[in-house]
Amino acid sequence: MIETSDVEYFPTAIVGAGCAGLTLAYELINSKDFPCILLDPQKFRPEHAFSFWDDGHPNLTLARSLARKTWSKWEIKTFEETIQKYSSRFVYSTVSSSNYETYLFKKIAENRGTILNARVTDLYNEDTYTRLETSSGDVFLANRVFDSRPPSPTKKTIFQHFLGWEIKTNKSVFDDTLVTLMDFRVPQEDGIHFIYVLPYSETSALVESTVYSDTVFNPKWYENQITEYLTNVIQCKSWDVVIKEKGAIPLNYKKDLKPLGTPIGLNAAAMRASTGYAFSQIIHQAINVSGQLKQGQDLIQIKPGATSFENWMDNVFLDVLSSSPKLAPYVFSTLAKTLSGDDFVKFMIGDCPLSIKLRIIFALPKSDFILGALRNAFK
Numbered sequence: 594m595i596e597t598s599d600v601e602y603f604p605t606a607i608v609g610a611g612c613a614g615l616t617l618a619y620e621l622i623n624s625k626d627f628p629c630i631l632l633d634p635q636k637f638r639p640e641h642a643f644s645f646w647d648d649g650h651p652n653l654t655l656a657r658s659l660a661r662k663t664w665s666k667w668e669i670k671t672f673e674e675t676i677q678k679y680s681s682r683f684v685y686s687t688v689s690s691s692n693y694e695t696y697l698f699k700k701i702a703e704n705r706g707t708i709l710n711a712r713v714t715d716l717y718n719e720d721t722y723t724r725l726e727t728s729s730g731d732v733f734l735a736n737r738v739f740d741s742r743p744p745s746p747t748k749k750t751i752f753q754h755f756l757g758w759e760i761k762t763n764k765s766v767f768d769d770t771l772v773t774l775m776d777f778r779v780p781q782e783d784g785i786h787f788i789y790v791l792p793y794s795e796t797s798a799l800v801e802s803t804v805y806s807d808t809v810f811n812p813k814w815y816e817n818q819i820t821e822y823l824t825n826v827i828q829c830k831s832w833d834v835v836i837k838e839k840g841a842i843p844l845n846y847k848k849d850l851k852p853l854g855t856p857i858g859l860n861a862a863a864m865r866a867s868t869g870y871a872f873s874q875i876i877h878q879a880i881n882v883s884g885q886l887k888q889g890q891d892l893i894q895i896k897p898g899a900t901s902f903e904n905w906m907d908n909v910f911l912d913v914l915s916s917s918p919k920l921a922p923y924v925f926s927t928l929a930k931t932l933s934g935d936d937f938v939k940f941m942i943g944d945c946p947l948s949i950k951l952r953i954i955f956a957l958p959k960s961d962f963i964l965g966a967l968r969n970a971f972k
């Protein structure tokens with residue numbers, strides 16, 4: 594760190610010390626762009642699971658080493674059928690958000706990075722440096738600034754909103770070799786609704802009620818759904834809630850805020866709209882950005898979480914499902930049935946050839962998807 598008169602200078606400043614900010618700062622340790630300063634007003638980051646599909650990519654080495662558990666089998670359930678899938682090449686993996694973020698936090702601090710509890714309010718590009726101001730009146734100079742503030746939802750957005758309980762039971766009720774990605778055997782009146790079960794052992798699991806709709810509900814609503822599911826479907830009589838997690842992720846957002854640097858993370862479209870997954874895309878994005886910086890590239894290209902064709906497919910998909918939410922169980926089960934376990938994962942992580950995308954398009958209800966595509970074309 595260099596003192597420039599009485600204002601502190603850093604090669605890199607990152608607005609927001611969430612998953613994207615921390616991952617990027619960690620990747621820059623030992624480069625000329627370090628030490629970084631990360632500024633974030635949030636004092637406490639609630640614990641939650643970061644689940645992702647692990648395709649063996651070297652970028653996921655750290656996340657893999659911190660994984661709490663991995664699974665090779667998963668299922669989608671509807672009232673009509675259960676579709677189970679298996680992959681020999683990919684695993685579904687989960688990392689505790691606090692383990693991941695604490696690890697990065699520690700490494701950044703050990704290497705003389707600065708993580709400051711502060712809200713960035715404005716940014717000015719000056720001749721040599723960028724000047725950042727915080728709500729407490731502090732000023733910092735940086736050579737380069739990244740902005741990971743999450744974007745704001747559009748008025749008509751669909752949210753993926755959820756509340757989950759990590760529970761412990763005193764009897765064995767879960768098959769800990771099998772993830773239930775979506776169980777649609779729950780009320781569908783208030784939006785596309787499913788239960789997600791991540792079984793850590795036969796007696797512990799994360800059980801989450803997830804909805805796609807334009808309104809976020811009161812926590813009691815999801816808790817009632819989880820209680821009903823545990824009692825009637827899992828046939829569990831009693832449990833202890835160990836951790837609660839909740840979130841509401843807008844699937845359509847706008848860029849209405851003045852940019853405070855180069856966008857990264859959710860702010861740079863890292864999330865896959867049809868799935869709500871962003872964790873592995875954020876890691877790939879951060880490693881890609883740090884690679885460009887290390888090569889001395891001046892104009893940084895930010896890779897979004899999905900290609901434009903995948904975004905188009907996701908938008909049509911969401912349009913169809915929000916106009917006809919009752920189709921959701923059929924659409925997701927058809928998607929799983931159409932693809933092999935490996936191809937299903939390839940589609941989920943975005944690394945999927947055109948042939949798989951076309952198979953998906955042809956397997957889905959034609960008239961609804963043509964109408965959805967047309968509506969999207971005129972938006």
Ligand SMILES: Cc1cc2nc3c(=O)[nH]c(=O)nc-3n(C[C@H](O)[C@H](O)[C@H](O)COP(=O)(O)OP(=O)(O)OC[C@H]3O[C@@H](n4cnc5c(N)ncnc54)[C@H](O)[C@@H]3O)c2cc1C
Pocket residue numbers: 608609610611612613614632633634635641642643644645711712713714741742743838839840841842857858859860869870871872873875
């Ligand atoms: C409960 C929950 C569970 C999730 N689970 C998964 C999962 O299992 N798998 C998956 O792939 N994805 C998951 N996601 C989605 C995604 O991976 C996470 O939201 C991820 O944390 C996004 O990282 P980010 O750094 O882009 O944004 P954030 O983690 O939201 O970080 C942005 C930071 O910017 C800060 N900030 C805002 N304004 C300012 C300002 N003016 N100045 C300074 N800082 C500011 C905020 O305080 C925040 O800490 C989940 C999301 C939630 C909420």
